[in-house]
Amino acid sequence: MTGNPPPGEPPDVEGGRSDDTLMTERAAEGDEDAFAVLVRRHAPSLLRLATRLLGDRTEAEDAVQEAFVGAWRSLPEFQGRSSFGTWMYRIVTNRCLNILRARRPQAPLNELPDLPAPAYTTAPDRITEGRAALHDVQEALSTLSPEQRICWTLRTLDGRSYAFIAKTVGISEQAVRARVFRARRQLTHSLGAWQ
């Protein structure tokens, strides 16, 4: 009964770390083409991250777009202490945290995002099961505090280490562990009913 611990920090730079550094320098000096390279390179993973954190693709796109535009504005002051990817990851995570905090505590069920039709490659029996479960999980996730939800999502879905999450969110590793534990306890309770 060994767990399946996610890896610490999966690589998130596809175009080469060295090239990312150069593109960041150029973008900081106002080269929008270099910034476009960075956006193209990092948008897919950041969109995936924000969608996981918020559970809503439209909101996720807005959050990531604002994060990129904010990054473009503050790039001239960016000191390059971390990589562009790590910097953006932090910006997007904290923006999502603020969005979750601003949400009304209990969103009515009818405000949950409507689900688009699944791809035709998905087996029909799995669709029904999957869509029902999605609704239940989203409902269960909405009962978590924003902090719990962020820490749990980064740990479980995004596979980040406790140390990485602590640095990203700006709290202690111990606090991250406590939040992930509470989230797991809450979720196993909430979802136990439909097992």
Added chain:
Amino acid sequence: MTNLPPETRTDPDDETLPCGRLLSQVWADWEEGVHDDHTTQCAHCRLAVADLERLESQVRALDSDPAQQPVDAASFIDRVMDVVRLELRPGRPLPLGETDEDLRIMENVAARALRRAAEEVPGVRAGSCRLGGTPVDVDLSVHVPLTTPDVQALAQQIRDRVDVTAHERLGLHLGEINVRITDLVSEDEAAPRSAQEGSAP
């Protein structure tokens, strides 16, 4: 929830299983792949782990649900860049040609041409390119291949390319050309050249 919870070893929300173990510890051990004789045999611990495993497998299955996957990143990227292009930072105007001519080139336009010139030297990738002063001095940062036999000679080649481009293509009279080598990169660290042109990965 603005205050952080007190960082105590025992979480007030923790639970002691009938076997005496703390739920948080059982789950932490599972996550880290730690197990002892007790955990492999205790029905309570195994049940707790099974609950967590079921939760994790359910949410992972959900995570791969097509409804959760962002689609059409291309149009998203276009939208971001449309906003960015409304807020360009072209830099300062630099004097072109002779002193009595009233010609100017924006710093960024010149920097872009000079970076490209530096990159005509095989293996060279240009980053920061700052221009300023009268005559205009250039401070250029580059990454060069780890395998470069003579870094000094390469720097001179870069300087020459930059100088020729500034003179012949831009009509920009340069003062000093300072080339800073900020990294020696191996092949696999460097990106494919296509990334520079901005083609989709």
